[in-house]
Amino acid sequence: xxxxxxSFTVLSQAVAVHVRQRNPKGTPxxxxxxxxxxxxxxFDWVLEHLPDAWNLVLLDFRGMGRSExxxxxxxxxxxxxxxxxxxxxxxxxxxxxxLVGHSLGGTVGTAYAAARPARVKSITLIESLGPxxxxxxxxxxxxxxxxxxxxxxxxxxxxKTMEEAATRLRENNPTLTEAASLHLARxxxxxxxxxxxxRFDPRxxxxxGHAWDEAQWLAISSAVTCPVQLxxxxxxxxxxxxxAGPRMAALRISKPLTLSGGHHVHMEQPEAVARALAHFxx
Numbered sequence: 001x002x003x004x005x006x007s008f009t010v011l012s013q014a015v016a017v018h019v020r021q022r023n024p025k026g027t028p029x030x031x032x033x034x035x036x037x038x039x040x041x042x043f044d045w046v047l048e049h050l051p052d053a054w055n056l057v058l059l060d061f062r063g064m065g066r067s068e069x070x071x072x073x074x075x076x077x078x079x080x081x082x083x084x085x086x087x088x089x090x091x092x093x094x095x096x097x098x099l100v101g102h103s104l105g106g107t108v109g110t111a112y113a114a115a116r117p118a119r120v121k122s123i124t125l126i127e128s129l130g131p132x133x134x135x136x137x138x139x140x141x142x143x144x145x146x147x148x149x150x151x152x153x154x155x156x157x158x159x160k161t162m163e164e165a166a167t168r169l170r171e172n173n174p175t176l177t178e179a180a181s182l183h184l185a186r187x188x189x190x191x192x193x194x195x196x197x198x199r200f201d202p203r204x205x206x207x208x209g210h211a212w213d214e215a216q217w218l219a220i221s222s223a224v225t226c227p228v229q230l231x232x233x234x235x236x237x238x239x240x241x242x243x244a245g246p247r248m249a250a251l252r253i254s255k256p257l258t259l260s261g262g263h264h265v266h267m268e269q270p271e272a273v274a275r276a277l278a279h280f281x282x
Contacts, residue, residue, distance in 0.1 A: 033105025175262020
């Protein structure tokens, strides 16, 4: 029988971040970073196919999953997620780790590996090649959007059933399978009188006031020293959203591994993704 996961919290700059860990004395140590508004259970089906001897660690980024929300009046920014990663590595006394990041998680992993190269042994990016900051002329529009969004009160929509919440996920991500959407909704919602609501802090939907331009992101990517592999869904959108060629070149990725599936390809092809992880990390 595979070892079970322990659930606990780690303080990241006074915010309680939810962590799950399996086989803490095992090797290698692998930290999984989920996508925007998702949670650690997005990787559950992949974990089933990974070696029992590995030390597997998963987090919920602040304000998502079972992690604490930012204090009243605070805002989220991208570097906050790097603080969450570092707090967990420090708390668990992990000097080196392999990172696996889906979407936002891959962007966080890339930035963290650039800033802390000695701590990251490899990165597996799933549908992730970094942020889409837009053209320079959009900088003012982004700043105005940040100010406008800050004035809007947070709103958590209620859904009568879990299935209704899952349907909403598929509306936002049409390639998500019914089984995957139900799994994400089951672990990503909480019960309220009269229905369910997603756990993530609605303030995450507010626009950031700034973003990296292409030159800055290429500089960050070029600072990554560890091996990097990219897993792409055939119906995903990563490769069309950003200038993929220069970004892969900066990370020294010769060719992505393309699997049949959408943006959550790791939930559609968990065994194939696990095989790719095992081969790459070993």
